[in-house]
Amino acid sequence: MSIFKIACFFAAVKCVLYLIVFLAPAIQFDTSTNLFLERFASEEDINIWWNVRLWNKLVSWDAVFFLKNAMRHDSRPEYEHENAFSLLWCDLIRKACRGDLSFYHVLKMAVILENCLHLGATIVLYFVTLRTFRANAFRLHHRHLLAQKTAMLFVAGSASGFFLGVYSEPLSALLTFSGMLCREYATGYDVRGALVIPWTKWPIYTILSTFCFAAAFAVRPNCVLLGLYYVFDLWNLLKSKNYRKATFMPLLSGLGMFCFLVYYQYYAPYQYYCPERGEWCAKKIWNLPVSYESLYSFIQSRYWNVGLLHYWTLNNIPNFIIALPNAIILWFSAIYFSHQYPCPNLRPLVLIVRVFLVVMVFFAHVQIINRVASFLPLHLWYIADRHNKLKFTKDENMKGDDKLVRFYVIWLVFWLPLQTSLFASFLPPA
Numbered sequence: 001m002s003i004f005k006i007a008c009f010f011a012a013v014k015c016v017l018y019l020i021v022f023l024a025p026a027i028q029f030d031t032s033t034n035l036f037l038e039r040f041a042s043e044e045d046i047n048i049w050w051n052v053r054l055w056n057k058l059v060s061w062d063a064v065f066f067l068k069n070a071m072r073h074d075s076r077p078e079y080e081h082e083n084a085f086s087l088l089w090c091d092l093i094r095k096a097c098r099g100d101l102s103f104y105h106v107l108k109m110a111v112i113l114e115n116c117l118h119l120g121a122t123i124v125l126y127f128v129t130l131r132t133f134r135a136n137a138f139r140l141h142h143r144h145l146l147a148q149k150t151a152m153l154f155v156a157g158s159a160s161g162f163f164l165g166v167y168s169e170p171l172s173a174l175l176t177f178s179g180m181l182c183r184e185y186a187t188g189y190d191v192r193g194a195l196v197i198p199w200t201k202w203p204i205y206t207i208l209s210t211f212c213f214a215a216a217f218a219v220r221p222n223c224v225l226l227g228l229y230y231v232f233d234l235w236n237l238l239k240s241k242n243y244r245k246a247t248f249m250p251l252l253s254g255l256g257m258f259c260f261l262v263y264y265q266y267y268a269p270y271q272y273y274c275p276e277r278g279e280w281c282a283k284k285i286w287n288l289p290v291s292y293e294s295l296y297s298f299i300q301s302r303y304w305n306v307g308l309l310h311y312w313t314l315n316n317i318p319n320f321i322i323a324l325p326n327a328i329i330l331w332f333s334a335i336y337f338s339h340q341y342p343c344p345n346l347r348p349l350v351l352i353v354r355v356f357l358v359v360m361v362f363f364a365h366v367q368i369i370n371r372v373a374s375f376l377p378l379h380l381w382y383i384a385d386r387h388n389k390l391k392f393t394k395d396e397n398m399k400g401d402d403k404l405v406r407f408y409v410i411w412l413v414f415w416l417p418l419q420t421s422l423f424a425s426f427l428p429p430a
Contacts, residue, residue, distance in 0.1 A: 002144055003123060006151045010119055013156050017164055017420050018054070024424035026052050033059045033426060040071065041103040055107055057424040058165035066166045070094050070110065071101045076272075081303040083269065083295055088218045089168040110166040118155075118163050121174035125377055126151045128177050131184040132345060132381075142388065149384035150377065157380075158326055158412060159371040161420035169374045172220035176375040179212030180349075183229060189344050195236040197249055210253040214260045221296050222359070222372055224261060225352045230254035232348035265294035308363055319367040322429050323360070325411050326369050326379070330357055332404060333382035340401070341385070346378070353378050367429040370419070383408060 028034070036059060037046050045051060059067065062085060069077050069090035077083050093110045094101070129147035154173075163170055186205035188196045197205055209229075216223035230250040237246035267290050274281035274289075280298045283291045291298075300306035311319070334353045337346045353376055360369045373379070386405040422428065 002148045003126065006122060006126060006148060006155070007119065009152050010122060010155050013160065014115065014164070017161060017416070020417055020420045021057050021164060021424040022054050024057055024421050026057075028057070028060070028424075028426035030060075030426040032064055033057075036064050036068070037103075040068075045104060051104065055104065058111060059107065060165065060423055060426045061162075061430045063166040066090055066093070066168065067103070067106060067110065070097075070166075071103065071106050073101065080273070080277075081299050084299045084303075086168040086171075086219045088215070089171055092171070093166070107166070111164070114163060114166060114170055117170040117174050121170050121177055122151045122154050124174060124177040124181060125154055125380075128181045128184065128377065129381065129384075131181060133343075135189065135345065145388060146381070146384050149387060150380045153380045153383055154374070154377070156412065156416060157374060158415060158419070159374045160416055161423045162371050164420070164423075167371070168219050169371060172216045172223055173375045175212045175216035175219065176223060176226060177377070179209045179216065179226065180377075182209035182212060184345065187233070187345065193344055194240045195233060197233070197237070197245055199245075202249065205249050206253050206256075210256045214257050216375065217257070217261065218264055220372065220375065221265070221294075222356065223375055224257075225355055225359075227254055227257050228352050228355065229348045230257065232351065261294075262290070265296055266290045269295035304365065306364060310363075311365055316366070319365070319429060323366040323369045325408055325415075326373055327357060327361065327366075329379045329383065329404070329408050330369075330373060330376070332401065333379040336382050336386075336401060337378065349376070349378050352376070365430075370429070 033056060037056060046056065065082055065085040066089065069082055069085055069087065070093040072078065075087070075091055075094065077085075077087070093106060093113060096109045096113050097106050100106075126147045129150045130143055133143050133146060159169060182204050186197055186201035186209065188198075190196050213223065213226040213229070216226060230253045233250035234246055234254065237243075237250060270281065270290050273295075274291075280291055280293065280295065283293050285292045297306075305311075330353055334350045334357075337343055338350050356373070356376065360366055360372075382401075383405050386401050387409070390402055390406070419429075
């Protein structure tokens with residue numbers, strides 16, 4: 001019944017958001033969409049009523065690059081900077097199109113795929129929540145209610161306006177949640193709080209979770225932080241002197257993920273672009289056929305000026321304000337599950353959230369936190385848990401956490417339709 005409710009809620013939210021897109025002005029603020037459409041579609045197709053009112057508006061911001069990569073027959077980007085836009089996601093769209101790479105067919109298939117992945121990630125998150133809190137002091141009804149609210153928050157989250165179109169985050173979220181679910185099924189804790197991973201769960205832990213996390217990284221490079229799960233598990237198994245399990249489980253998984261990272265972001269791009277490219281190719285490690293800087297990092301630095309404190313300028317103050325609600329809720333969720341409601345199985349996720357926040361605030365274009373934080377469920381669990389407890393709390397007895405959650409939900413109610421209308425009009429934030 002909960003899954004049915006979630007699916008109905010998903011459909012209702014999507015209908016409202018697509019209605020907002022439909023009602024948005026047909027003339028967009030930025031000309032990138034028009035230039036892109038003129039290159040890849042006929043004037044007759046562009047001016048079809050449904051395309052003008054709906055489909056053309058979904059071609060905003062990063063969707064332009066994803067669609068362009070997906071329509072290329074050779075599966076290689078035309079320009080270097082287009083490597084920053086998940087080639088795995090673009091390949092998936094291309095395969096779903098089954099050979100028909102005409103613009104509107106690719107766009108419509110991508111939108112259908114995006115919504116299916118978003119729904120799939122929502123359902124997997126529901127089961128991740130049930131599994132994650134199985135060992136905690138929650139009754140079954142409370143756990144199901146927590147899982148249901150968490151799923152609904154993910155459906156109507158701060159990034160949901162972007163998930164109407166052609167973004168890679170739903171795929172990375174689905175893979176991340178699947179990897180988390182595999183790890184939760186494989187791990188446990190004994191009465192002393194020590195990590196336990198049975199040998200019978202080796203395939204689930206070492207093969208399935210590693211595959212999911214590595215694939216999530218291939219879709220969204222920020223998912224490399226998921227490797228901290230294996231660092232955390234390795235440390236705990238070494239502390240309890242389970243050296244064989246430490247070697248054949250987290251160490252092997254971590255090495256597998258690391259090798260994939262080196263191949264995908266260092267070795268393979270070097271083989272394709274070097275030595276003709278120069279600059280990035282010149283940053284070799286001794287005489288090895290690999291650069292000491294990943295292609296993604298180089299592209300982000302060269303084309304988008306990403307780097308330590310590069311974004312800390314006066315003109316970016318509005319972007320920091322836009323990012324503030326999610327930055328605050330993520331930070332307090334890490335505190336909540338570390339102190340007020342400590343859960344041993346959430347410790348690695350708390351660490352991941354804290355590292356993610358440091359990267360977002362000090363290195364990245366901070367406003368994208370509203371979108372890329374979608375692979376992290378910690379703040380959703382925090383909001384859902386506090387919201388459950390609000391039913392038994394009078395307004396005058398509300399704690400700081402309760403007030404914060406209430407303010408965040410109110411902000412979300414206003415932000416989601418606003419962000420959707422801005423996206424449909426090709427207006428910031430990206």
